[in-house]
Amino acid sequence: MLDAGLCSGAAADRFSRPRIAFWQRGTVQLGGAILFAILPPFAIAAAIEPLLLRLPLFAVSLVSSLLAIALGRWLFRGLVGFPGIRASYYVLPVFSSTFAVAVAILFMTRLNYSRPLLLASFGLALIWFYIVYFKLQRGPRMAIAVVPIGETDSLFAIDSIAWRLLCAPALPPGCTTVAADFDHDHAAEWERFLAECALGGVTVVHYRQLRESLTGRVQVDRLSENVFGSLLPDPTYLGIKSVADRLIALALLLPLLPVLALCALAVRLDSPGPAFFRQLRIGYRGQPFRVWKFRTMVHRAPCVAEGIRADAMTLTDDPRITRLGRHLRRLRIDEVPQILNIALGQMSWIGPRPEAAVLAEWYEAEIPFYRYRHIVRPGLSGWAQVTQGHVTSVQDVLAKLSYDFFYISRFNFWIDMLIVVRTIKTMLTGHGSR
DSSP: OBOTTOOBTSSSOSOOOOOOOGGGOHHHHHHHHIIIIIHHHHHHHHHHOGGGGGSHHHHHHHHHHHHHHHHHHHHHHHHTTSTTOOTHHHHHHHHHHHHHHHHHHHHHHTOOOOHHHHHHHHHHHHHHHHHHHHHHHTSOOOEEEEOOSSSGGGGGGOTTSEEEEBSSSOOOTTOOEEEEOTTSOOOHHHHHHHHHHHHTTOEEEEHHHHHHHHHTOOOOSOGGGSOOSSSSOOHHHHHHHHHHHHHHHHHHHHHHHHHHHHHHHHHHHHSSSOSEEEEEEEOGGGOEEEEEEEOOBOTTOOOSSOSTTTTTOOOTTOTTBOHHHHHHHHTTGGGGGGHHHHHTTSOEEESSOOEEHHHHHHHHHHOGGGGGGGGSOOEEEOHHHHHTOOOOSHHHHHHHHHHHHHHHHTOSHHHHHHHHHHHHHHHHHOTTOO
């Protein structure tokens, strides 16, 4: 939100280097975690039993705790850089994951370690990073300076930021980011100001990219207006992700077979009809494939809506959904058989959800650039699903596309990890299910 009556820059120095808040510094966060979560339990254990210092398990436990905290802080910093992120939601899952990985590695390598020491470090690390989060929350909102030229006034509708509208080419105190319209011609003094900011370590960003980062959506009025950079996502990450997807799916398929069998039996007992539902959907680069799901609707139930899209679309409180099917949908268990699609290379764990062929044909007729979402493999879960939920109209599909395009434009490891964490939360809360 733009502060009323504020026009920043007149009384500020022409340029001053930004100052990073104390609690935002990486050395403070990581160093504090070591002093708070590592030193006390290990020092107390060594004081109570000095012989521990000579045992290998003491060093193994110490190194494992250090690496788990360092990796957790690295992952945490990457995840909370995305829009709409409440950092408090990710402290527990991130550090639980890194300590779990540490324990798994120790178990597989058969190294001796101290469970009490690792558990103590884990608990204290959680406390420390929650303290860091609440200290940052008590601080002022992030301030971003805005160059008043071009279309930058569209940013002011985002009220999570303290916007500083510049009246002159001077950086207000406390601003570490400057937004400008790079598509517009600027006077020489503004060009010099932006160059000075960049050289001084201030982030200078195009207003459209900033708007996308803050909202988690890409403007999709016309494909030509979208700031994708290259229309082809990073081919290296695309290839690595495809291989990793298949390996993980193959590794999980065998252990999950008993669970799949029990779910299939429960579906058959709940209502007449087959256990699985197969549907033609559009996948990677527009290629059709058959998706596997547990059946959650009454077999061959009559349509509840008119038109060719009725069979393919699920409505709110759809009466065709079975009693068990409602729970399977809420927990996303109905999607688990798609591990087979992932193992076959037709899908990914993370990506835009594959659309039914009949719906995709309809959407393409209404939205000419809809097909661009097929530039990456469809996923078991995606940015639109964990952000928006289920859609039932063309207007909703347009909003969903804005999230899908945001994912494609940010196609990297970090957004995939964020979606994984958010998917777990979605499974626990049932957000967006129908």
